[in-house]
Amino acid sequence: MIHGGAGVLADMKHEASEAQFRQSMLDVLEQGRQCLEAGASALDAVEQCVVLLENNPHFNAGRGSVLNAQGQVEMDAALMNGEDLRAGGVACIKQVKNPIALARHVLEQGDHVLLAGEGALEFAQTRAVELCPDEYFITAARVQQLREAQAAGRMTLDHETLPNRPSQKLGTVGAVARDRMGNLAAATSTGGLVNKRWGRVGDTPVVGAGVFADNETCAVSATGYGEQFLRTVLAKTVSDLVWLRQLDAIAAAQAGIEYLVEKVNGEGGLIVIDRYGRCGAAQSTSGLIHGWIELEGEACCRLGA
Numbered sequence: 001m002i003h004g005g006a007g008v009l010a011d012m013k014h015e016a017s018e019a020q021f022r023q024s025m026l027d028v029l030e031q032g033r034q035c036l037e038a039g040a041s042a043l044d045a046v047e048q049c050v051v052l053l054e055n056n057p058h059f060n061a062g063r064g065s066v067l068n069a070q071g072q073v074e075m076d077a078a079l080m081n082g083e084d085l086r087a088g089g090v091a092c093i094k095q096v097k098n099p100i101a102l103a104r105h106v107l108e109q110g111d112h113v114l115l116a117g118e119g120a121l122e123f124a125q126t127r128a129v130e131l132c133p134d135e136y137f138i139t140a141a142r143v144q145q146l147r148e149a150q151a152a153g154r155m156t157l158d159h160e161t162l163p164n165r166p167s168q169k170l171g172t173v174g175a176v177a178r179d180r181m182g183n184l185a186a187a188t189s190t191g192g193l194v195n196k197r198w199g200r201v202g203d204t205p206v207v208g209a210g211v212f213a214d215n216e217t218c219a220v221s222a223t224g225y226g227e228q229f230l231r232t233v234l235a236k237t238v239s240d241l242v243w244l245r246q247l248d249a250i251a252a253a254q255a256g257i258e259y260l261v262e263k264v265n266g267e268g269g270l271i272v273i274d275r276y277g278r279c280g281a282a283q284s285t286s287g288l289i290h291g292w293i294e295l296e297g298e299a300c301c302r303l304g305a
């Protein structure tokens with residue numbers, strides 16, 4: 001199961017854009033399915049899906065990340081393995097083509113869970129991780145989006161509509177998977193919020209907030225205002241709801257979003273897969289861009305509510 005951020009594509013002006021967007025979601029799902037069918041682990045599958053989404057400039061992750069208040073790209077990403085609770089994350093990083101691949105190196109290296117900023121970049125240089133100049137990440141649409149947010153004096157979600165402006169409706173990315181061995185994994189990657197303060201870290205790279213996986217419960221990837229997901233430790237909360245109330249993925253996703261709204265009036269969404277492979281999604285925003293695929297099924301994709 002994958003997501004492309006909290007929001008809807010309904011306001012996109014060109015049908016072709018929506019069709020292309022849908023197609024890229026379906027392609028990623030199909031590649032994830034093939035990966036799992038070939039016997040790859042859930043961890044490999046979520047990493048691969050997120051790499052593909054990071055390489056697509058339409059999403060707020062990797063290439064095409066939103067810009068901070070200084071017009072720079074600072075990215076966060078993390079992934080987690082439900083079998084043994086190993087996790088790896090990177091925060092506030094620049095120049096790394098695929099932040100989720102660097103997060104995987106952090107996980108595999110194993111000494112630490114979360115690396116940030118220059119130290120993370122130095123670590124990347126010791127690994128076979130591709131680096132790109134700043135221009136690779138920054139698109140004209142993102143420069144325009146930042147100008148609009150700054151003119152309005154706002155810090156926004158990527159997809160958020162500013163008054164009197166066409167909506168962008170694209171966003172942060174994530175994936176959750178269950179493999180043939182029954183192992184679960186989750187991955188999330190983002191450029192964060194438009195016009196955020198430099199040095200700001202959101203929920204995405206923080207285990208338990210924007211990402212969580214435990215074979216005994218579920219795997220979760222979140223999107224929305226990171227501060228609200230950090231304060232509610234939302235991904236772990238969803239896992240706890242599965243454990244304590246014996247909820248399935250669908251009920252847990254819904255209960256998690258109800259908790260987010262009740263506690264902090266939070267805006268966002270999440271995708272969940274439970275240990276039986278059931279998929280759930282819920283959001284408090286106008287929609288959640290997401291899709292899912294089963295071993296022998298057709299890919300399904302929702303670009304709206």
Ligand code: ASP
Nearest residue numbers: 172192202223224225226
């Ligand atoms: N959760 C991300 C952050 O706050 C943003 C998003 O999901 O669009 O950095």
